[in-house]
Amino acid sequence: MRIVLLGPPGAGKGTQAQYLANTYSIPHLSTGDMLRSAVAEGTEIGKRAQALMTSGQLVSDDVVTGIVAERLTSLECRSGFILDGFPRTLGQAQELHRILRSTSSPIDVAISLEVDENALAKRIEKRVMDAQAAGETVRSDDNPEVLKRRVAEYKAKITPVADYYDGLGILHPVDGMREIGTVSATIDSILSGTRFSNDSGQRATARSR
Numbered sequence: 001m002r003i004v005l006l007g008p009p010g011a012g013k014g015t016q017a018q019y020l021a022n023t024y025s026i027p028h029l030s031t032g033d034m035l036r037s038a039v040a041e042g043t044e045i046g047k048r049a050q051a052l053m054t055s056g057q058l059v060s061d062d063v064v065t066g067i068v069a070e071r072l073t074s075l076e077c078r079s080g081f082i083l084d085g086f087p088r089t090l091g092q093a094q095e096l097h098r099i100l101r102s103t104s105s106p107i108d109v110a111i112s113l114e115v116d117e118n119a120l121a122k123r124i125e126k127r128v129m130d131a132q133a134a135g136e137t138v139r140s141d142d143n144p145e146v147l148k149r150r151v152a153e154y155k156a157k158i159t160p161v162a163d164y165y166d167g168l169g170i171l172h173p174v175d176g177m178r179e180i181g182t183v184s185a186t187i188d189s190i191l192s193g194t195r196f197s198n199d200s201g202q203r204a205t206a207r208s209r
């Protein structure tokens with residue numbers, strides 16, 4: 001089960017990815033989380049990514065595909081994964097295809113969470129309040145100014161990515177404005193009708209797995 005989750009910042013990708021990871025026992029791979037860890041650890045990649053992330057710009061394709069490729073070809077991803085926040089550009093989608101070709105296991109389904117742009121700022125505000133209430137560190141890019149830039153980046157780059165998956169016949173837009181549980185149930189029903197490739201490239205539905 002190889003799933004890509006698309007959606008602007010605040011669309012609920014992290015929440016739905018976590019739900020899917022728990023339900024289907026597959027790893028949740030968030031490139032944002034990987035990059036934040038690299039920044040926290042002060043690695044070379046972290047140093048290159050930090051300023052771009054803080055200002056809401058995308059990190060370069062080669063840096064992001066480099067960190068994701070290592071995980072995708074590891075044992076933990078043998079039976080599948082959920083990609084959250086990747087790919088974000090057509091170049092990343094094409095590189096992802098190339099990486100997976102080496103494992104004979106293409107992306108099975110791309111879910112695009114569609115959310116009214118006006119709702120995003122409120123959702124990010126809530127995320128900040130929840131983090132503060134839990135005593136967690138607030139993300140440096142979760143503020144109104146940077147959010148505008150992140151949404152603009154998303155809108156500027158995502159159409160060719162969505163078109164790419166649409167062309168493969170695997171794109172499913174989902175109304176992300178509904179309750180969290182309703183969104184999860186909608187995704188479940190899409191997955192139950194999807195034919196998934198197994199490790200040897202054969203395809204089966206979620207129900208018959």
Ligand code: AMP
Binds near residue numbers: 085
């Ligand atoms: P996220 O946690 O997905 O909202 O990502 C936070 C930030 O990490 C983004 O604003 C980008 O700066 C960077 N980032 C995460 N994923 C990618 C990606 N696939 N391509 C480029 N930059 C990314």
